[in-house]
Amino acid sequence: MxxxxxxxxxxxxxxxxxxxxxxxxxxxxxxxxxxxxxxxSLAAVVFVSVCLAFWPPAKEQYDLRVYVAAADAVLHGRDIYTANEGIYGLLGYTYPPFAAILMAPLGLLSTGGGRVLMTVLNALVLLLIGSLTVRALRPRWSTRHVLVTGFILGAAGLALEPVRITFHYGQINLMLMAILMIDLLGHLPPRYRGVLIGVATGIKLTPGIFIIYLLVTRRYREALTASAATAGTMALGFVVMPEAAWKFWGTYIFDPTRPGSSTLVTNQALRGVIDRLSGGPQGIGSVWIAAVLITLVVGFVTVRRAYDRGLLLESILLTATIGVLVSPISWTAHWVWAFPATALLWTRVAASYRTTGRSRQFAVRAGLAAFVTLTFGIGLPWLAPHMHDKELHHHGFQLYLGNSYTICGAVVLLAAAYSLRRRSLKV
Structure with a gap:
């Protein structure tokens, strides 16, 4: 009334x-x-249904095909690393044997069934990541408020290209990010912290960057637990598939061409940029080694400063940025960490506006947040000429587009390093 x-x-x-x-x-x-x-529950069902509408069972999910081929090989005692032979256009399996063991149930499903399962899992995990992010940003909120806001944030994650392409290819990036966030944000009992980091590392190796993070932040017990868990996954691989384990750890892990060409525009790692600019794959060259060392030093000094100041989520996301930059191959889908990072940046923009109004600090933060959002929302690398070695002939603005994720990650890392250059400086 x-x-x-x-x-x-x-x-x-x-x-x-x-x-x-x-x-x-x-x-x-x-x-x-x-x-x-x-x-x-109804909101989750609706969101999963929307995702299935966009990525139905009839839609090809390339990476899922690789997983299914390896899973089928596990169930039938064949070599998981040659399971792709005879299947036109299918790359070989690139993960450790432990990952294939976990994926074995996929071999019991049809290709369509596997696609449904992967889409449903990715949709639910995206909602979980949204809730984990909100809890980290708003630790005092009630559980109900966190879940409601987290579900909304999770659904909004589809606006970012790395998230969309993870659904498109049927990849496991979101799942790995979720278990890492659960562990790193302290949602496990203290005695088990580090276990999920070790499991994630055993699945895909690249999460091993967070073991370094634990050492840098002086969480030595968790680092030891994570290392032990990783060793356990390796041991399980040798027990279940000894021949495949020897092949992976003795040969395939050193083959940089197995995942695909490093010069593809979809490789948004430092090595991808260097290889494209130099006209072809350079392998482990001196320029790449120097770039990796500089990134590790500058990055982890910044991570340590962020962590010491109680900026836990910032320190985790900065470590993830270091990881995708220094990895030899970081496809655009590997940049799913842009999702919680974008939420964090806009949260800081809102906080700056509340405290300082339309100040210079607010303008800088808003500009950085908009830059990151647009870069990953549009999926700028895909706008550059690509495939059939077109990446080797970029010029002018194409050079920026073709390397935009790497540039964006470097800008965020440098901005954080500048902001945290003094311990007394407020961010």
Whole structure:
């Protein structure tokens, strides 16, 4: 009800868009408050359905095909690293044997069934990552508030190209990020912290950057636990598939061409940039080694300063940025860490506006947040000429587009290093 200027109380007019809209919002809020579990469950079902509509079982998911071929090889006692032979256009399996063991159930499903399973898992995990991010940003919020906001944030994650391309190829990037965040953000009992980092490293190696993170931040017990868990995954691989384990750890791990050409525009690692600029794959060259060492030193000094100042999520996301930059191959899908990073940046923009208004600090933060959002939202590398060695002939603005994720990651890392250059400086 409302009160008129002359003091007469009136009822909202039926059909009034303002009144109806307000009533609808109030009813929805009341439902969420009274039945939070039901509401969130329905929201998850709707979101999963939307994802299945965009990535149906009939849609090819290339990386999933690689996983299924390896899983089928595990179940039938064949070599997982030659399972692609005879399948036109399929690259070889590149993960350690432990990952193939975990993926073995995929071999029991049809290709369409595997696609449904992967899409459903990625959709649910995306909602989980949204909630983990909100909890890290708003530790004092109620669980209900965190989940509601987290689900909204998770759904918004589809706006970023690395997330979309993970669904498109049926990859496991979001799943790895989720288990890493659970461990790193302290959602495990203290005695088990580090276990999931070790498991993630045993699946794909690159999460091993977080073992270095634990050492840099002086979490030595967790680093030891993570290392032991990684060793355990290696040992399991040797027990279950000794021949494949020897092949991987003795040969394939040193083959930089197995995942694909490093010069492809989709490789947004430092090595990809160097190889494209130099006209072809250079392998482990001196320029790349120097770039990696500089990134590691500058990056982990910044990580340590962020962690010492209580900026836990910042320190984790900076480490993830270091990881994708120094890895020999970082496909655009590996940059899914841009999702929580974007949420963090915009949260800091809002905080800056509340405290300083439209200040220079606010403008800089807003500019950086917009830069990151647009870069990963549009998927700028795909706008550059690519495939058939077109990446080797970029010029002018194409050079920026073709290397934009790497440039964006370097800018964020340098901006953080500058912001944290003194311990007393506020960020």
């Amino acid at each position: 409302t009160t008129s200027p002359v003091g007469i109380t009136t009822e909202p007019v039926l059909g009034d868009p303002v009144a109806t809209g307000s009533t609808t919002v109030q009813r929805l809020r009341a439902i969420v408050i009274r039945r939070p579990i039901l509401t969130l």
